[in-house]
Amino acid sequence: MKPIYHQLDFGITCIDTEHMRKDFVAAYLIEDEGRAAFVDTGCYLSVPTLLATLDAKNIQRENVDYILLTHIHLDHAGGAGELIKYLPNATVYVHEYGAAHLIDPSKLRAGVIGVYGELFFKQFLGDLIPTPEDKVIIAKDGDTITLGNRILKFIDTPGHARHHVCIWDEKSQGLFSGDTLGVSYREFDTDQGELIFPPTTPVQFDPEVWKNTIHKLMALQPKYAYLTHFNRIEFTRQSANMLIQHIDGFVEIAKTLKDQPNRHKAIKESLLNYLLDIATKHGVVLDEVQ
Template sequence: MKLPAYKNLPHGITCIDTEQQRQGMAACYLIRHEGIAAIIECGTAHSVPSLLALLDKKSIPRDQVAYVMPTHVHLDHAGGAGALMQALPNAKLVMHPRGAPHMIDPTKLLAGATAVYGAAAVQKMYGDMVPVPESRVIVAEDGFKLDLNGRELEFIHTPGHAGHHYSIWDSLSRGFFTGDTFGLSYREFDGPDGPWLFPTTTPVQFDPQAWDKTIDRYLSFAPQRMYLTHYGVVDNVAQLAEGLRKGIRQYVHIAEKLARSPHRHLMIKETLMKQALHELAARDCDLPELRCRMLLEADMELNAQGLGIWLDKQLKAA
């Protein structure tokens, strides 16, 4: 089995490319500490064989992995959980209370993804989703803590991107594993001013007010770094947090401005894309516009879908 691309980071952390669609798009993280290991995120079912190959490469016995911890149940984060758990005999799956039932019985989760993408695309992108026995699932309430042989991990609920989302505070590295709630930042867009970061409003639970409070909560820990699923570790947290707040406000403004436009979805998507391209140009990004559009296409499609659903909720409530 071909090994995935990976990068060894300080504090016993490895960033592993789950190689969804392209390299540098989605990651999971391996923590190894004092004879125990844990995996944060797990990619799709297609990602599992290469993750297991990397454990073998690092001489980590499969029975040494104690926890698998998807930050939320979107399939690029949790789709491979069941298949991975089958290969890790001692592991427990740690889930947000709203996410745990969907890992035990993924029927509704798969139905939702199929409604968005279609059955053939879901199979191609995510593979087969295997249920996880309830006896192997730990429900992480807000403030739940795990002890990795003296290394504390704290789970805090971080809504905004999704209501079933937690983030993991690692006291040793002084960093959060943020899933999608600290936004997306692809390394191809790094420039003289550092990383560029933007929100992800994937259907169906975008909540800008909750997200603003989540950012406040992140900052209350004074984190030194954030481990993003999309993609990799970033620092300069306070500056990026303010950029994320600004981006969320811009997304809300764009969606509200175009709420009653003909061809609303296409208008929102193209406006989001133009906003992103404008920001990248202002940061002296040297990638051709066509390449930028290719890298951002899938995210802007999903962001426009999620903003449309949010708008419909706002209009219905008005």
């Protein structure tokens, strides 16, 4: 297997997990002074790609110290239980609200299958296996870990999910942001810059808490956001304002249509039209397939 990855500066590699399609779901590899850490894993099916990246970069599996999970949604953490089997010295850091579901993922599995179905689960996610309890460490707000000569700091970042943390990297002045700082696909880049909007996972979506989290992160004055969806972008106050604007736009759609018959379908169609509209205004040229 030849993995697809983007070598960034500051010892950071963006790995394309090739989940669903290319340029959609990233995991990150951080290297410093001969030690390494993964940030997010992608799903179970992504693990061979992560291991192939280590091989391509001549990194010994024994030199990986950490798997750092931003949250436990399966496109971010579904591979943790499988990956840890190959990394004998690694531990897994996760928000306290997510730890139990890593150790016993039965409820998480049932929930995903209930929403997407067994066929989707097998075809696109593969499997979901437990992470040994003795390998799991709670990532609390303000906790720090050392990787080589760099300090990584966990920040509690609810809004998209209650079990979400971001990781602040002082060396790059960047945030490994999971889904908290939105999604921004490179094919939507135009001369206006990046188009940033929120993911629509609804279960623990809390717009006011999310906006407060964004303001909290902006107080760090980050230079970069390392997005799971997708790759690194420069993250400015303008970026934050764009994300907040679209969170408000999504909320307005949900409120307006909350009493509509067949509410789910109506909201889904309106969100799609909203995204098509903002993409067009951003200068993105879309065909029917996209």
